[in-house]
Amino acid sequence: MQNLSAVQFKNDFVKNFKGDESGDLSPRQTPGVFYSKAIPTPVKKPTLLAWSEELANELGIEQPQDQKDVDILGGNLVTTTMHPYAACYAGHQFGNWAGQLGDGRAITLAELKTQAGKSYELQLKGAGPTPYSRRADGRAVLRSSIREYLMSEAMHYLGVPTTRALSLVSTGDRVMRDMFYDGNAEYEPGAIVMRVAPSFLRFGNFEILAARNEIENLRKLVDWTINLYYPYITGEDKIITWYKEIMERTAKLMVEWLRVGFVHGVMNTDNMSILGLTIDYGPYSFVDDYDPNFTPNTTDLPGRRYAFGKQSSVAKWNLGCLGGAIAPLFENTEELVNVLNGYDDFFWMQFYTMMGNKLGLDELRPEDITMIGEFEKVLRMVKPDMTIFYQLLMDVPAEIENEQAVVTHFAESFYKEPTPEQVEALYTLIKRYADRIKLNTTTREESQETMRKANPRFILRNYLLHQSIEELEKGDNTLFEKLQQAMKDPYSKRFDEFFAKRPGWASQKAGCSMLSCSS
Ligand code: AMP
Ligand code: MG
Numbered sequence: 126m127q128n129l130s131a132v133q134f135k136n137d138f139v140k141n142f143k144g145d146e147s148g149d150l151s152p153r154q155t156p157g158v159f160y161s162k163a164i165p166t167p168v169k170k171p172t173l174l175a176w177s178e179e180l181a182n183e184l185g186i187e188q189p190q191d192q193k194d195v196d197i198l199g200g201n202l203v204t205t206t207m208h209p210y211a212a213c214y215a216g217h218q219f220g221n222w223a224g225q226l227g228d229g230r231a232i233t234l235a236e237l238k239t240q241a242g243k244s245y246e247l248q249l250k251g252a253g254p255t256p257y258s259r260r261a262d263g264r265a266v267l268r269s270s271i272r273e274y275l276m277s278e279a280m281h282y283l284g285v286p287t288t289r290a291l292s293l294v295s296t297g298d299r300v301m302r303d304m305f306y307d308g309n310a311e312y313e314p315g316a317i318v319m320r321v322a323p324s325f326l327r328f329g330n331f332e333i334l335a336a337r338n339e340i341e342n343l344r345k346l347v348d349w350t351i352n353l354y355y356p357y358i359t360g361e362d363k364i365i366t367w368y369k370e371i372m373e374r375t376a377k378l379m380v381e382w383l384r385v386g387f388v389h390g391v392m393n394t395d396n397m398s399i400l401g402l403t404i405d406y407g408p409y410s411f412v413d414d415y416d417p418n419f420t421p422n423t424t425d426l427p428g429r430r431y432a433f434g435k436q437s438s439v440a441k442w443n444l445g446c447l448g449g450a451i452a453p454l455f456e457n458t459e460e461l462v463n464v465l466n467g468y469d470d471f472f473w474m475q476f477y478t479m480m481g482n483k484l485g486l487d488e489l490r491p492e493d494i495t496m497i498g499e500f501e502k503v504l505r506m507v508k509p510d511m512t513i514f515y516q517l518l519m520d521v522p523a524e525i526e527n528e529q530a531v532v533t534h535f536a537e538s539f540y541k542e543p544t545p546e547q548v549e550a551l552y553t554l555i556k557r558y559a560d561r562i563k564l565n566t567t568t569r570e571e572s573q574e575t576m577r578k579a580n581p582r583f584i585l586r587n588y589l590l591h592q593s594i595e596e597l598e599k600g601d602n603t604l605f606e607k608l609q610q611a612m613k614d615p616y617s618k619r620f621d622e623f624f625a626k627r628p629g630w631a632s633q634k635a636g637c638s639m640l641s642c643s644s
Pocket of ligand 1: 227257258262391405
């Protein structure tokens, strides 16, 4: 274990690719380069608020003992082996080509090689302007930094592929934000998260090179990505094999989001990881009352492009953009189109397997596919709390007596009293389900164990995050600490104090149901 300030870092990305080394932070287009050197802008008083000990252990880094290490986490100290930069990328935002975007408020400090031979990029989010900040300030507020810090770690413990967060520091500076874009800007406390991932490359890093017709640069980035992050892919067909692998990883990620009820909220192509990780935590949310049409992002409201139930099809659309970006490396687009056409079959296969686990089925039988469809239909109708519903499903009695028994069993998950029509649909479904469970060749205990692993019991609901943020802004970290404990054990009953529906007051409150991108 080493102090952060003593680590000898690597900088393979900047060594291998051309960058703008001027250090000029003024906003501009940067054709011909992959990144621009960007030194973090110092803040008033970096103070450590949270530290991910388990991640730190994996990285071999000691918890900061002195101000020097905290200064690194706050962007006030750059050590001699670091080469901080902001990556240049583009993207499709809400379905439209947005041109050059880039790391507007993220600065990668360096790469760290662990003793186990793994490589990680260390990135500060909110460390000040870069050439890609456009008219914004390059900063992040405490509320959004807490959300990124907690949620990326929570997703890790849920078993969902994600970037990680090592630290959260408050900056001592205040940041101006117009939270609802309604002209009511206010000063909020600033903060910085140190994010960690093997790579922060996005679909957009490839899109920009194609858009600028920098084909040799594109080929170089693709080769580098495959060699480093997909080293098992070799041979003449390696680029198409790689594209297929990204397609599969992305589809699996979408299935994982559906499993735990996660809505990302801003699935622009610049927020799609080339490694299939959940990346860029902004106006995300878990689903409380089941609704495939739910989007947590106020900016997404008119079209609901990024709603819970649409994420899989948007992911496919985004994969199409990536395919378009790497198309210049192929003689024709046939193979790419074939891979993309395989997305639906692959996704549905993964989806049904996942649902089979959520429902505790021993295997998928043809009739199960229709039953899974019925679950979807009835959940849409009744709109119970998704997390609580599946927890209650685990203990559904083998013999269903009557409609009333079903209503009583699931009562804890209802936000609204179900109508007679909904009760009937739910009763029919649960009866069918109970009969199906009896056909399992495995024991009930085994089936429940499968369900226990597939269905989280603790999720970081927006209202909990909201409460912990309000308290932390007042200097009370009790709930924040508690949530950090609970998120590490999301499948157990240890934190049942949080096993409850979203309270009534939270359904309309700003920051508890809907969020904006302003962070
Ligand atoms: P997002 O929708 O959060 O993924 O952001 C889209 C683009 O806007 C990215 O290029 C970000 O780096 C940039 N951006 C968002 N917020 C800020 C900010 N406060 N300062 C500078 N750039 C920002
Ligand atoms: Mg982004």
